[in-house]
Amino acid sequence: MFNKILIANRGEIALRVIRAAREMGIGSVAVHSTADSDAMHVRMADESVCIGPPSSQQSYLSIPSIVAACEITGAEAIHPGYGFLSENAGFVQILEDHGLTFIGPTAAHIRIMGDKITAKDTMKDLGVPCVPGSDGGVPTLEDAKRIGEEIGYPVIIKATAGGGGKGMKVAQTAADMERAFMTARAEGKSNFGNDEVYIEKYLTTPRHIEIQVFGDGKGRAVHLGERDCSLQRRHQKVFEEAPGPSITAEERARIGKVCADAMANINYIGAGTIEFLYENGEFYFIEMNTRLQVEHPVTEGIFGVDLVREQIRVAAGHDMSFTQEDLKINGHAIEVRINAEKLPTFSPCPGKITQYHAPGGLGVRMDSALYDGYSIPPYYDSLIGKLIVHGRDRPEALARLNRALGELIVDGVDTTIPLFHALLQEKDVLTGDYNIHWLEHWLETNLGNA
Known part of the structure; x- marks a missing residue:
């Protein structure tokens, strides 16, 4: 197992990886721009290295700076989180050339799935249904x-x-x-x-269904069910849940096996997500993300597994700690993405947090790097937190989400919290009767903005 890993990211996902590493007894190194000197991931890591000015190109996307940070601190592996360099095949190759381990798939798999045409052709050959x-x-x-x-x-x-x-x-x-x-x-x-x-x-009323897959790079792979991410604005997900309210157990087993078999056939290693459009009982492949997803906590919620811990384990050469037979769905989980944005325009709203209170209680998880007095910088994505709830069934999860949203306090900047209060009053959301166009139509009618 690794002694020390570097997290090439920021915000809540960097905290997520630091926590998993600490539970495993692994040292952590945070990298940060000058704009993130006071960020929570910098405070929580065992070590930190400043890698450049606020611009992402000069800091979080600077491969030489990140490799140098590994050499300075003695980190043996890099976890990329999501975004930034997480799906950069060239970055992975450079790490290999420097004797560093990338906690994720191979450069070849990232390259194949990063080109949409090559990915589609590959999936066709592997028996995955395509549009x-x-x-x-x-x-x-x-x-x-x-x-x-x-x-x-x-x-x-x-x-x-x-x-x-x-x-x-x-x-x-x-x-x-x-x-x-x-x-x-x-x-x-x-x-x-x-x-x-x-x-x-172009499918007219599809749902966005994605299958979580995980491989050990040795010809073994599993699926961890599906997530429904159909509530989207301009192709950006805002509300994700697992299992999907429209998917039957038979459909889950069928498409899940297809995906797991495909990943086993190519010796895929680590976490990945195969995304589909789903309409009239049929699945159509659209793309694969060769990384951890923002919405991975809902899968963790219903299966009781730590996907980041598992990523680190297989990157270090260990076998997966579970088999397909071990994976049983327990209850229902929902995630909403909290952005620092001003409604109804959804324009970014950086600024100083004057008060922050995270909700708690049974079945509530808040992944965020916020704290009282923290200043959200204007240089990066506006995602500032993810509220995840788990219940014995979907109605309980929805009730828990409603309660948790009422407890969540983020003062000092505008956020998208009011959007979710409003959505939880909508019958279609409560019954799960929506598709990928539903939210934009709702926004046009209710907020005058899509």
Whole structure:
């Protein structure tokens, strides 16, 4: 086992990894920008190293600075958290060249799944169901129009290197194709340096269902059920739950086995999430995230496992501590993402926290790096906390979420807490009757903003 690991991230996910390491008796190293000198992850780690100025490019994305921090502190492995360098295959290769262990999948697997076309082709070959669409990239508008006619409108044009909702445009009819195609290419070029796009059938009322997988890199892999992440705004998840309210035990077992078998076949190591659109009882692969997800706590809640601990174990060469037969669902879990944003525009709202009180009680978990007097810097993502609840069933989990939201106090900045108070008054949310378009339609009607 490792003696010391470095966490190449910040905020609540850095705290999450530090806690797991401490329970395992492993020393932790926090890295931070000058803007994060007073951050909680810096205070809680055993050691800390400043790696640059506030800009992410000069700090959390600076590979030389992070490698140097490992050499200075003697850290043997790096946990990337999510975001930043977590899915950067080049970073993983550099760590290997320096004799450092990346707590995550191989560079090859990150590279395969990071390219949407290659990922789709790979999954097809592994027997994972995919959305009908183009075979690879679509070079010209004429090709796009031909494919649109072949698979039928509406279609969605996606940047090959896209993510986070960028480089994705819908063409409802043939008349929309030119605008959608050119815009998706332009966004791909400006955001990712790659203007290649591909086309898929656009499902009208799907749910977003993702399967948590875990492999040991030795040909063994399991699935840990699904999460429903359908409540989204501009392709960004805001409310996640497990198990999915629309998924049957038979469907879970079927798609879960397909995913676990696929990961075993490629000797995948560590945590990963295979994301699907789900409509009319069918699953359609859209992408794989080769890292820990923001919403991983809901899976931990219903299975009683520590995914970060397991990541560290398998990276150190140990076998998984559980088998598929060991994994039994217990109850229901829900997570809501608390952002420092001003409603109804959802504009970032950095500033000083004048009062912070985390909710507690049975079945309540608050993952946050906030504290009284902390100043949220304006340079990074606006996520400031994740409220996770667990209950014996979905109604109990919803009731617990409602109670916990009432206890949560974040003063000094605007947050998205009022959004969740409002959503818990909606019948569709309470019954689980929603799809990936529901929230944006609701926001247009209730907040005048989508």
